[in-house]
Structure formats: C-alpha cells, structure tokens
Amino acid sequence: MTSTHSPTGIERFIKPHLTIFTGYAPPKPATTEKGKTGAPVRPMIKLNANENPYGCSPRVLQALAACDSLNRYPDANQTELRHYLEEYTGVGAEHIVATCGGGEVIDLILELFVNPGDEVINCEPTFDYFRFKAQVCGNISKEVLRDKNFAISVNAVKAAISERTKLIIINTPNNPTGNTTPQKDILELVDTGLPVLVDEAYYEFCGETVAPLVSQYENLMVLRTFSKWAGLAGMRIGYGIFPSIIADYLLKIKAPFNTSAAALIAVRESVADRDYLMDKVKTMIAERERLFGELSQLKFIKPWPSKANYILCSVPSGSAGKIQQELEERGILIRIYYTQLLRDYIRTSLGKPEENDALIKALKEIGEEIVC
Ligand SMILES: Cc1ncc(COP(=O)(O)O)c(C=O)c1O
Structure with a gap:
C-alpha cells in the first residue's frame, strides 16, 4: 500500500497505513434495512451472514x-x-x-x-x-x-x-x-x-x-x-x-x-445440549441439499456445492448487485461482494425451510425479469 494521501491535523498522528485503509464490508444488520431501503416493514429474511436461523439452545x-x-x-x-x-x-x-x-x-x-x-x-x-x-x-x-x-x-x-x-x-x-x-x-x-x-x-x-x-x-x-x-x-x-x-x-x-x-x-x-443443536445442524444440511437442487433449476445463476451453511452462486449475466437489490425489496438479505474476484457472485446462508422457499420464489420472479 503506497500512500498519496497527506494527512493534516490529528490524522498526522495516525499510523500511515491506516489513513489509506479501506476497511471491511460487514453484512448489513436486518434492523437498519427496514425503513432505509423502502422494503416493507416486516421482519427481513436474513441470509447474509451465515447465522443459525434456529437460534441457540x-x-x-x-x-x-x-x-x-x-x-x-x-x-x-x-x-x-x-x-x-x-x-x-x-x-x-x-x-x-x-x-x-x-x-x-x-x-x-x-x-x-x-x-x-x-x-x-x-x-x-x-x-x-x-x-x-x-x-x-x-x-x-x-x-x-x-x-x-x-x-x-x-x-x-x-x-x-x-x-x-x-x-x-x-x-x-x-x-x-x-x-x-x-x-x-x-x-x-x-x-x-x-x-x-x-x-x-x-x-x-x-x-x-x-x-x-x-x-x-x-x-x-x-x-x-x-x-x-x-x-x-x-x-x-x-x-x-x-x-x-x-x-x-x-x-x-x-x-x-x-x-x-x-x-x-x-x-x-x-x-x-449438543444433541439438540446437532439435530438442527442436520436439518440445515438437509436444507442445503434441497436448496442446492432448487437453485440448480434456475437459468440465471449457478450454485456451487457447499459443505457449510451457505451456498455461493455465480451470476454469469453479471448482475449480482441487481439480484441483491431485488431480493432486498422483497424483504430478503443476501451477500454480495465488492472484490474483483467475487464481483459476479451472490451468497445465501441457509434459512429455515420456509425462508429458503421464500428465497426461491423471489429468485424465480427476479429471473423472469432478468431473462425478459
Ligand atoms: C471463515 C470464518 N472464519 C471465522 C469467522 C468468525 O466468526 P466469529 O467471529 O463469529 O466466531 C467467520 C464468520 O463468518 C467465518 O466465516
């Protein structure tokens, strides 16, 4: 990292490599998305941070x-x-x-x-x-x-x-x-x-x-x-x-x-209570395979096999940002990336079955718009 930034005032005392640092893009919290994006005020389906939809024990x-x-x-x-x-x-x-x-x-x-x-x-x-x-x-x-x-x-x-x-x-x-x-x-x-x-x-x-x-x-x-x-x-x-x-x-x-x-x-x-928790993990693994099958049917994205609690999809048409925005308007948060390597990808975490169903339904609608 070479700097062209010349800090003044208090910034002169900040470590130089931090004055040009671009930071980390964390997943958006569901709460701030409500009023801000114009999405309907209802609980968002949060599939952008690989969290456990069943909660803790x-x-x-x-x-x-x-x-x-x-x-x-x-x-x-x-x-x-x-x-x-x-x-x-x-x-x-x-x-x-x-x-x-x-x-x-x-x-x-x-x-x-x-x-x-x-x-x-x-x-x-x-x-x-x-x-x-x-x-x-x-x-x-x-x-x-x-x-x-x-x-x-x-x-x-x-x-x-x-x-x-x-x-x-x-x-x-x-x-x-x-x-x-x-x-x-x-x-x-x-x-x-x-x-x-x-x-x-x-x-x-x-x-x-x-x-x-x-x-x-x-x-x-x-x-x-x-x-x-x-x-x-x-x-x-x-x-x-x-x-x-x-x-x-x-x-x-x-x-x-x-x-x-x-x-x-x-x-x-x-x-x-690990048996209870691992039972939920098993449910999520079954959902992962079901969701993978559903995503594979969609023409405008390609899911990658996953051994975790999320699925990465490539978007060959290059409209990852549009898909994210359209999903957000339908109350669903997923992850997109700002790095060059992952520019044409989206990632969804596994939700509960009904949340995954909502995702698939929304993607089908969006796909029709994108294809048309
Ligand atoms: C690969 C990987 N490592 C580590 C973490 C850190 O998780 P936490 O700090 O919540 O334990 C995450 C969280 O998303 C992750 O994806």
Missing part, C-alpha cells in the same frame, strides 16, 4: 436468565471454560484458548507471529477478515489464487512463500466458496514448517477436521466458533486449538477478560 437462555453473577469478572485463565471446550472437542484443555468469537483467534495469531511488513498467505477468494486484519496490523496479505473449482494449489502456495512469510491461513470449508481442503494438502503445507492456521468455523456442517492432529505438530493451529452450529453469533465466543506451547503464549498475550461470564454459561449449556 433454549437451555442457554434459561441459564442466562437465572445467572446472578454478571457483576463479577470471568476467570482470565478460562479454566472452567476450557474444561467444557475439552469435553466438546476431545482435545486436552492445555491445547485450547477461548476467544471473543473465532475472529479473535486470527487477531491473536497475527499478534504472536507476524510483524508489520511480514506476509500472510491467503488463498483467495476467501473470508475477507483475513486480509482485513492483516492489513490493519500493517502486514501484507499475499493472495494466492484458488483454481477454477476453488481448490487450493499446494504448489502455488509453496511458490508464494518468501523469507517474509510468517503465516499461512486455510479456511475449510472455505467461506464463501463452500468447498473443503483435503487433509493431505493441509499437511503438505504444515510440512513447510511455517505456522499454519486452519479456520474450521463451519466444521460442524462438514465433519472434517485436523484438530486431533494438533498435538503432533508444532505449527498446526485450528480456529473454531460457537457462532454457527450453536447459534451464538451475537454472544461472540470462539476458540482455538493449538500446540500447547502456542496456547501458553496466547494465554499470556490475550486481553485478560476477552470472553464474558455470559459466554461461559452459553458454552456450558450448548455443550450439554
């Missing part, structure tokens, strides 16, 4: 309502919380650090390993937070392109490694493309010896994981979250699984109270 809500200790700080060492995460993952607590959403795993790993000016390899297109956070930290996000089916080329990643490379991030299933990366490819990159972060935010929707291998490698790390499978996106609770030496460092550098007392309760109850 009812046990979480009951336990939070009964909690009388929110005046106390949580345990900075997360002893009880990590115990529940050990119970859930089957990986020893000494490998686990809980975070304020999975996003904080990325923040902490960048803080631990990557100096300003160092490179982080991202396999694009992928979750834009990786690029965003690397750039906020003054790191270089080095883009390695996926192939035409969005698979990672291990050779291309290896070829991109330089002496400034400090981290390789692999998201599997990848957001937004929905495909997974085979374990053998991940391990080939781990064999480079560089720190490798495997983002498994959508693990519960695909069942593939490298978490049990973390204790065998000194440089393999896994990101997980309760935002998706457990319906706790608003609670902000995630965790990482690390070699124990890295976990110890992260416990030292994280903010002391990075996760809340409420999140501890939410994790405890979600883990206790």
